[in-house]
Amino acid sequence: MEFETHLKELFEPGLQEEIEAHSVLKTVKADEVILDIGQYVRNIPIVLSGSIKVMRLDEEGREILLYYVGMGQSCAMTFSCCMENLPSEIKAVAESDVELLMIPTRFMDEWMMKYPSWKSFIMRNSRERFNEMLRIIDQIAFQKLDVRLINYLKEKSETQDSHLLNVSHEQIAKELATSRVVVSRLLKKLENEGDLLLYRNQIKLLNKFYE
DNA sequence: ACATTAAGTGATT
DNA sequence: AATCACTTAATGT
Numbered sequence: 001m002e003f004e005t006h007l008k009e010l011f012e013p014g015l016q017e018e019i020e021a022h023s024v025l026k027t028v029k030a031d032e033v034i035l036d037i038g039q040y041v042r043n044i045p046i047v048l049s050g051s052i053k054v055m056r057l058d059e060e061g062r063e064i065l066l067y068y069v070g071m072g073q074s075c076a077m078t079f080s081c082c083m084e085n086l087p088s089e090i091k092a093v094a095e096s097d098v099e100l101l102m103i104p105t106r107f108m109d110e111w112m113m114k115y116p117s118w119k120s121f122i123m124r125n126s127r128e129r130f131n132e133m134l135r136i137i138d139q140i141a142f143q144k145l146d147v148r149l150i151n152y153l154k155e156k157s158e159t160q161d162s163h164l165l166n167v168s169h170e171q172i173a174k175e176l177a178t179s180r181v182v183v184s185r186l187l188k189k190l191e192n193e194g195d196l197l198l199y200r201n202q203i204k205l206l207n208k209f210y211e
Numbered sequence: 212a213c214a215t216t217a218a219g220t221g222a223t224t
Numbered sequence: 225a226a227t228c229a230c231t232t233a234a235t236g237t
Binding site: 169180 | 216217218220
Binding site for chain 3: 099134142145158178179181182185199200201208
């Protein structure tokens with residue numbers, strides 16, 4: 001099974017033996033709940049095949065997708081939960097049929113000290129997760145600002161009754177409560193898409209902008 | 212020619 | 225998205 005080959009690249013020999021000795025292989029069918037909110041984490045899962053979706057519930061009990069955990073990855077939330085022995089804040093469901101390697105949480109501390117590769121595995125996972133969620137948040141926030149900027153420009157051209165706006169990126173940033181760099185990037189994107197032209201202290205809105 | 216300010220970019224968090 | 229650090233372009237003196 002590719003479980004062996006995959007782990008050999010990831011962990012040093014001593015740790016591989018420990019994993020084999022202490023972990024339990026578990027297979028989960030698609031749509032099966034692996035970890036529910038409020039449950040205590042007893043095992044650190046490592047996904048060998050398939051993928052898991054991790055979500056949380058909002059006030060109305062609707063499910064919000066946080067991220068997917070794919071092969072060779074582990075769930076970052078379980079790390080923090082099991083360290084402090086706190087109940088899970090998240091719900092994990094098998095997206096497809098999944099093969100999991102379940103490692104009892106009691107090995108966390110010990111392996112952390114003993115095996116550099118375990119530590120970097122945990123670190124890498126946390127970082128990947130963090131970056132992925134950051135990207136999602138940025139996309140949502142970015143779209144909001146994108147719309148706000150476009151509305152701002154439309155309003156401005158209306159009140160000034162002109163397609164040529166005399167305004168600096170810095171001024172716009174101030175009005176939209178953001179940074180100049182962000183405005184510059186957004187405007188640059190609009191320029192590349194052919195919606196407007198940029199000059200120093202001036203922005204020319206093209207016909208395409210109003211479509 | 213030199214200083215100052217606006218805008219562009221890449222990398223990081 | 226925000227911030228930093230740095231570059232490049234435009235303007236003013």
